[in-house]
Amino acid sequence: MSRALDSMPMHIVVCIKQVPDSAQIRVHPVTNTIMRQGVPAIINPYDLFALEQALRIKDSADARVTVLSMGPFQAEEALKKCLSYGADDAILVTDKSFAGADTLATTYALAAAIRQLDRQHPVDIVFTGKQTIDGDTAQVGPGIAVRLGWQLLTYVSRLREFDAAAKTITVERRAEGGVQVLESRLPCVITMLEDTNEMRFADMAGMFRAERYEVPRWDRSAAGIEDVSRIGLKGSPTVVAQVFAPKPKDVRAVTIEGETPRDKADRLLDRLFADNPALEATLLDHLETVETAK
Ligand code: FAD
Numbered sequence: 001m002s003r004a005l006d007s008m009p010m011h012i013v014v015c016i017k018q019v020p021d022s023a024q025i026r027v028h029p030v031t032n033t034i035m036r037q038g039v040p041a042i043i044n045p046y047d048l049f050a051l052e053q054a055l056r057i058k059d060s061a062d063a064r065v066t067v068l069s070m071g072p073f074q075a076e077e078a079l080k081k082c083l084s085y086g087a088d089d090a091i092l093v094t095d096k097s098f099a100g101a102d103t104l105a106t107t108y109a110l111a112a113a114i115r116q117l118d119r120q121h122p123v124d125i126v127f128t129g130k131q132t133i134d135g136d137t138a139q140v141g142p143g144i145a146v147r148l149g150w151q152l153l154t155y156v157s158r159l160r161e162f163d164a165a166a167k168t169i170t171v172e173r174r175a176e177g178g179v180q181v182l183e184s185r186l187p188c189v190i191t192m193l194e195d196t197n198e199m200r201f202a203d204m205a206g207m208f209r210a211e212r213y214e215v216p217r218w219d220r221s222a223a224g225i226e227d228v229s230r231i232g233l234k235g236s237p238t239v240v241a242q243v244f245a246p247k248p249k250d251v252r253a254v255t256i257e258g259e260t261p262r263d264k265a266d267r268l269l270d271r272l273f274a275d276n277p278a279l280e281a282t283l284l285d286h287l288e289t290v291e292t293a294k
Helices: 045-060 073-085 103-120 140-148 204-212 261-275 277-293
Strands: 010-015 018-020 041-043 063-070 089-093 125-129 151-163 168-175 178-185 188-192
Touching (some): 010 045, 010 103, 010 140, 018 073, 041 073, 045 125, 045 188, 063 073, 063 103, 073 089, 073 204, 125 140, 261 277
Parallel strands (some): 010 125, 063 089, 125 188, 151 188
Antiparallel strands (some): 151 168
């Protein structure tokens, strides 16, 4: 289908991952993969910021929002919740052959599904959350953009404006030490930062619609994937060598009391020299060398 069909509504895809409630995650002792069975599942909290941003575009422009998830059948619950908030369509990409996917294989499958959606109705923006609370890699958004060959805008905190006809978008991106304002052409992939908006409540009509909606399940071939060596465990070169909680450090912060800054500095030095007897001699040696050089 041609992208020149300006009369068509914009098409926004939001990638939603259902994640185990982080407080109850367990890790398989042998394979070191996350064990999801029996753990309550929630929508990855970062993805709600992405969904709300997509719905705000829909509030102000002619747009359709499709939520997309790759996961087991139970991920349908997450998609239905998104429908109740106002998403128009949902697709669950689900197939045994996707099991054991690392980020490389996950982005392969999601990008393939997005290409299929794009064929049905050209996609203008793909939103993802910045990262998930379980895998936590923040690789999936960028991976999808690279696979599709689309513009990538990461760490987006605000959408300033978009021009559906000119196919451009201007966003604010949180960068170290400031905010970057970036203009990009569409289609693009945006990874949304946390705390950028507040998810709306679902209304009654949305809840009923979500309840009745039959979420299409796309298996491997429906997602347009022929090469099984690129998906699931086969397509996943990542090996999780070990998963462990870092040991808390024994060192505690110490408050140095003193009347004046000079007092405090003297006491700090006394303490440092008491803890490291060689340090005083090394410093004195160094000062002597500096003095002699003058
Ligand atoms: P991030 O890159 O942190 O996510 C960023 C954003 O991408 C999210 O906010 C969301 O918008 C989007 N996103 C991420 N994942 C999805 C998704 N699945 N659907 C839609 N949108 C998404 N996980 C399993 O569920 N089952 C397994 O069997 C499994 N086996 C694994 C084996 C290995 C060796 C490894 C390394 C990982 C395995 N994982 C498995 C975890 C899986 O790779 C990651 O959960 C997945 O690749 C996403 O990475 P992430 O959670 O770090 O996402």
